[in-house]
Amino acid sequence: MDSVNSYIFARAVHIFAVVFWIGGVAFVSTILIPSLKQIPDINNRLALFEKLEGKFAIQARITTLLTFISGIYLIDVMQIWYRFLLWEFWWMHLMVIVWLLFTLVLFVLEPWFLHDWFRKQALANSAKTFRKLHLMHIVLLTISIITLVGAMFGAHGYRF
Ligand code: HEM
Numbered sequence: 001m002d003s004v005n006s007y008i009f010a011r012a013v014h015i016f017a018v019v020f021w022i023g024g025v026a027f028v029s030t031i032l033i034p035s036l037k038q039i040p041d042i043n044n045r046l047a048l049f050e051k052l053e054g055k056f057a058i059q060a061r062i063t064t065l066l067t068f069i070s071g072i073y074l075i076d077v078m079q080i081w082y083r084f085l086l087w088e089f090w091w092m093h094l095m096v097i098v099w100l101l102f103t104l105v106l107f108v109l110e111p112w113f114l115h116d117w118f119r120k121q122a123l124a125n126s127a128k129t130f131r132k133l134h135l136m137h138i139v140l141l142t143i144s145i146i147t148l149v150g151a152m153f154g155a156h157g158y159r160f
Pocket of ligand 1: 074156
């Protein structure tokens with residue numbers, strides 16, 4: 001594959017991964033958690049959350065990796081490392097920050113202590129814990145959408 005084709009391929013992989021990853025975060029934040037909050041039995045609520053979010057976590061780990069690999073490849077092919085020194089490319093910084101945030105949660109905090117901690121909190125006070133969980137997801141989704149829109153405009157030549 002010549003470098004033009006691999007550039008197009010990497011771009012397509014980047015978008016494919018972002019769609020599955022951030023699309024999944026949008027589904028969890030706007031559909032899954034609000035529906036779970038309506039389940040009266042707290043044990044059922046927690047069990048369903050762990051089953052569904054657990055499956056999504058696998059998908060999110062794969063797509064964050066794909067986003068990272070394709071993103072770094074694009075930076076290298078396009079020779080645009082210098083953008084990290086210019087504030088007008090804030091959306092490039094934001095892409096890396098969003099990626100770092102999710103990577104930290106998915107690969108470090110969740111397997112290390114977040115899963116067990118959440119379980120304990122959800123059994124002690126389910127309503128409060130799911131409220132906090134929902135808020136955290138909405139914050140992450142909002143930052144991701146700002147990043148998406150900034151990157152879309154920025155990548156197509158709009159200068160902020
Ligand atoms: C380490 C993480 C990431 C790196 C290194 C990276 C790198 C890149 C690069 C180099 C481009 C091409 C820019 C250009 O053509 O001027 C790009 C485009 C883009 N990225 Fe990322 N990115 C990362 C994470 C993300 C995240 C987390 C999101 C979404 C929340 C995202 C969404 C996008 C979008 C929407 C585009 C524009 C594609 C287009 O319209 O053609 N990226 N990224």
